[in-house]
Amino acid sequence: MRAVIAAVLMLFALAVPATADVVDVSPPGANDWSCKPSAAHPEPVVLVHGTFENMAKNWSTLSPVLADAGYCVFALNYGDDATGPIADSAAQLAPFVDAVLSATGARKVDLVGHSQGGMMPRYYVRFLGGANKVDDLVGIVPSNHGTTNPLTIPTGYTVCEACREQMVGSDFLTTLNAGGDTVNGPDYTVITTVSDEVVIPYSSAFLVGKRVTNVTLQDKCPLTTIEHDQSPNHPLVWQWVTNALGRTGPADPAFLPNCTLVA
8 A cells, every 4th residue: 555655646746846936745634645535525625725825824724624524635736836827737736636536546536726726626627637536626715717906926926827817808717718617527616705805806706507506705694804815714614615525516505604703
């Protein structure tokens, strides 16, 4: 078994070149390659970080929540902190999913992504063979139809192709969304907040199609002020994520979260 896991990890290492600024530190609870999914949670969960993020920072709170709930949790770094071309990033997600499936013996994975990480996997499932390998795709404030907000590039980044590609009307998003937002196979859950200051308008995250649930947090918890960056760290978001992962189909639109929980 150790030899198999080592071979899988070596394959992924060859498929996804490391970059100097990527922090290859797993978040708590993630990347135990000996984990075997239970009957209660048969799909391992793959966490996909957002732009200017890495797995350790983006998933420091949600990863242990899911692991403590009994899920096999995995996470990856990709795309030079997710600043590179999004299609190339999707091509890095593909072998990672294959590695997770090989190591766990599962038939499919669940993908949970933040911001770009909730949108980029749609390219993987549409164009790179992921439709038959993904059970749930849960996007936390995803940039599915782009933003009208010119994204500010932080100090140290001279180029951010993914920023340009996440603007409303970009060639990348036009290609991604041509012919419909969804494909047969995965269930789609979209979690949004009216306080999103990055994906503008927040409703551009919504998907149209079969097996889709679009969630606006304020519809059930009107007083919440959750914004874009910290949304993966909020217990209200965790409740919607676990609801989506824990049932057949996408999140239940009738689900009533506990609005008194605060991050």
